[in-house]
Amino acid sequence: DGGITQSPKYLFRKEGQNVTLSCEQNLNHDAMYWYRQDPGQGLRLIYYSQIVNDFQKGDIAEGYSVSREKKESFPLTVTSAQKNPTAFYLCASSIFRGRADTGELFFGEGSRLTVL
C-alpha cells in the first residue's frame, strides 16, 4: 500500500527533552511537509522540503529542526527550545510540479505529542 507513515502515533515528553517524529512515504513524492494543528488554529506549516538535502522554514519553524537525507524520509525534531510543543503534528507529501502543481497534499495519520 502506498502512503505516508508517521510514528509514533502518541508521544509523551518531559520538559527540556528533544523528541523526533518520524515520517516515511513510499509514494515517490518529491515534496514533504510538516504541519502543526492546535485547537481553533487550523494547520500551520513548520518546515517543508521540495528536494533531497534541501528544506525551507515554514511559518512557525522556531524550536523545530528537520533533515531530508532520503527522498522517502522527513523526520521532525521538536527541541527543548519550542515553548509550546504539545500539539497534533501532521506530515504530508506531494508531487511537486512547480507552476503546474495543483498543491494537493497527501497526509499521514498524525502524531500527538504531549509535554508533561
Next chain:
Amino acid sequence: DQQVKQNSPSLSVQEGRISILNCDYTNSMFDYFLWYKKYPAEGPTFLISISSIKDKNEDGRFTVFLNKSAKHLSLHIVPSQPGDSAVYFCAARDTGANSKLTFGKGITLSVRP
C-alpha cells in the same frame, strides 16, 4: 494576518439538506483552492479543488464555487449525510510562494440524522 479565513467555526445541518461551508481569502496571488476533510485523530484527506480560472467544480455530492471578485469560495454538500460530519479545511496555493498551501482554521460540520 490570516490570508485564508473560515469565519464560522461550526455548522449543523439536518441529514438530506444542503451544507454550505464558506471561505474567504485576502491574497490575490492565490491561484488554486482546495478543500480537505478531517476526522478526529486522523490526517486530512483531499476532497475537491478549483483553479482560479474556473468558477465552479463539481464532484458527486460536492461542489465548490469560486467568486474571484469577492475573494470568496464555498463548498456545497448535497445531500448531507451523517458520515460528512468532520472538520473541513479550506486551503489556497500561491504559486509565487513555492506553491505552499495556506490553510484556514477549519469548520466543524455536524450532520444530524
